[in-house]
Amino acid sequence: xxxxxxxxxxxxxxxxxxxxxxxxxxxxxxxxxxxxxxxxxxxxxxxxxxxxxxxxxxxxxxxxxxxxxxxxxxxxxxxxxxxxxxxxxxxxxxxxxxxxxxxxxxxxxxxxxxxxxxxxxxxxxxxxxxxxxxxxxxxxxxxxxxxxxxxxxxxxxxxx
Numbered sequence: 001x002x003x004x005x006x007x008x009x010x011x012x013x014x015x016x017x018x019x020x021x022x023x024x025x026x027x028x029x030x031x032x033x034x035x036x037x038x039x040x041x042x043x044x045x046x047x048x049x050x051x052x053x054x055x056x057x058x059x060x061x062x063x064x065x066x067x068x069x070x071x072x073x074x075x076x077x078x079x080x081x082x083x084x085x086x087x088x089x090x091x092x093x094x095x096x097x098x099x100x101x102x103x104x105x106x107x108x109x110x111x112x113x114x115x116x117x118x119x120x121x122x123x124x125x126x127x128x129x130x131x132x133x134x135x136x137x138x139x140x141x142x143x144x145x146x147x148x149x150x151x152x153x154x155x156x157x158x159x160x
Contacts, residue, residue, distance in 0.1 A: 002112060003110040003111055003112065003130075004137065005138060006136065006137065007137050008136055008137075009110075009135050009136070009137065010110060011027055012026070012027050012109055013105070014026075014030070014075070014099050014101055014102075014105070014106060015079075015080040015100040016080065016083075016097060017080055017081070017083070017084035017098070022081070025099060027135075028135070030073060031134070031135045034071060034133075035068050035070050035133045035134075036070065036071045036072070036073055036131070036133075037057070037064050037069045037129065037131055037153075038072075038129065039054075039057055039072075039074055039075070039151060039153075040075045040076060040107070040126070040128045040129075041054070041074070041075075041125065041127055042114070042121070042124045042125060042126070042127060044078045044083055044085075044086035045086055049076075049127075050086075050090065052148055052152070053148060053152070054086075054092060055090065056152050057072055057153040058090065058096065059153070060154065061095040064153065064156070068160065071096075071097065072095060072096035072097070074087070074092065074098050075099045075101050076101065076124075076125060077102065077104045077113075078100055078102065080100040080102065082100070084098060086098065101125065104123050107124075107125045108123075112126045127143040127147070127148060128140070128151050129141045129151040129153070129155075129156055131160070139156065139159055139160075141156065
């Protein structure tokens, strides 16, 4: 079952690159006690994710924060090294945290997975964005496979 507005974010452990290398970050720590704009993409370095989705959140980071967002998190079913490299390639540092859901623990626990095995990508996240306040989903935008219509930073800003 897919996560919905009003649901609590499931407790899972993800990975994030730190100054000393990869380290764990729990969803409890990531989403607890603050308002977070999180967006998930099918894959780092993929065309729409790199040309539109991530840049939109980077370009509108100040606007989102002005509307009460404390932190922006980018997430994908990629390993922590790929997420770190993608963040650097996109100059995302400072604007958002690049979090790896390498085992798809978050993606599966929220019901936001899609199987792209026949396309050489395996299990991936659907394209989504959500606003999470103190661990509870207050807004959720999930695009249909292959689309980029509702999960943009611009759409989130309209609704905040």
